[in-house]
Amino acid sequence: MRGRPVTGTADPRRRRWPLGTLDSLAVPGESGTDMSLSAAIALVETSIRSLGIDPAQARAPQEGPGARFALRRGSAEVFVVLAPPSQHDAEGTLRIVAPVIQLPPAERRLALFERLLRINAAEARGCAFALSEESVVIVHERSVRDLDASEVDAAIRMVGAVADHFDDALAREFGATLARG
Numbered sequence: 001m002r003g004r005p006v007t008g009t010a011d012p013r014r015r016r017w018p019l020g021t022l023d024s025l026a027v028p029g030e031s032g033t034d035m036s037l038s039a040a041i042a043l044v045e046t047s048i049r050s051l052g053i054d055p056a057q058a059r060a061p062q063e064g065p066g067a068r069f070a071l072r073r074g075s076a077e078v079f080v081v082l083a084p085p086s087q088h089d090a091e092g093t094l095r096i097v098a099p100v101i102q103l104p105p106a107e108r109r110l111a112l113f114e115r116l117l118r119i120n121a122a123e124a125r126g127c128a129f130a131l132s133e134e135s136v137v138i139v140h141e142r143s144v145r146d147l148d149a150s151e152v153d154a155a156i157r158m159v160g161a162v163a164d165h166f167d168d169a170l171a172r173e174f175g176a177t178l179a180r181g
Contacts, residue, residue, distance in 0.1 A: 037092035040082050040144035040152075041067045044094070047153040048080075066092070073098070073160025075167060077180060080156060082144065091145040096155050098138045098163035099179035100129070101171050112136070112174045119166070127159050135179040136170070138163045 044067065045055035053071050060068040065084040070077060076098045083093040104112055116129040116136065127140040140155045171178050 036144050036147075037065065037082060037084055040092060040094055040147050043147060043149050043152045044069065044080055044082060044156075046149060047156055050153060051156070071156075071160075073157070074164035075178070076100070076160050076163035078156060078160045078163070089143050091143050093141060094144055094147060094152070094155070095139070095141045096127075096159045097132070098159050099132075100136045100138060100163050100167045101174070101176040102179050103131070103134050103136065104174040104176040108174045108176075112170070112176075115170070115173070124162055125158065126155065127162055136176075137179070138166075 048055040048058055048069060048071060051071070055069065058069040058071045060070055062068050067080075067082045069080040071080070072078065078096060078098045081093075081095045081097070083089075083095065085092050103109060120128045124138070127138050130137055130139045138159050140159050142151075142155075167178055170176065
């Protein structure tokens with residue numbers, strides 16, 4: 001639903017993390033202690049704090065480099081993942097994901113996919129609908145290189161707002177259930 005404020009943290013210890021794990025992104029043999037990743041973690045913590053949420057409560061347990069946070073934006077759960085350098089990104093990656101709906105029955109999927117592509121083209125700025133297993137999610141991803149506080153803040157708010165705006169409407173339109181991380 002549009003206009004709902006950030007309501008707090010989603011319990012990060014009880015969530016299945018969408019779109020893979022940090023372990024799958026790490027390059028074997030690299031320490032992952034790149035200074036830009038540390039700076040990105042600090043930026044994310046500052047952005048989460050500016051939403052009125054304690055970053056320590058939103059932070060999920062994490063082995064190794066990187067960080068994960070879980071919070072809420074209206075009815076949407078928003079997961080923020082900072083991944084260490086990998087073979088795909090030498091600096092590390094910021095990925096923000098919000099589950100939206102479970103895939104509807106097979107006969108409704110083509111219409112859903114067409115609708116999602118149209119939303120991606122016309123309404124979803126800086127993020128996009130994607131599939132993760134049997135869920136439709138909103139995703140924003142970028143390198144942590146040259147990341148600044150306004151980008152982090154805007155990305156977290158945007159992903160949460162888009163998920164919160166479309167979750168109930170898409171569930172109703174396509175006979176789907178709301179997805180939860």
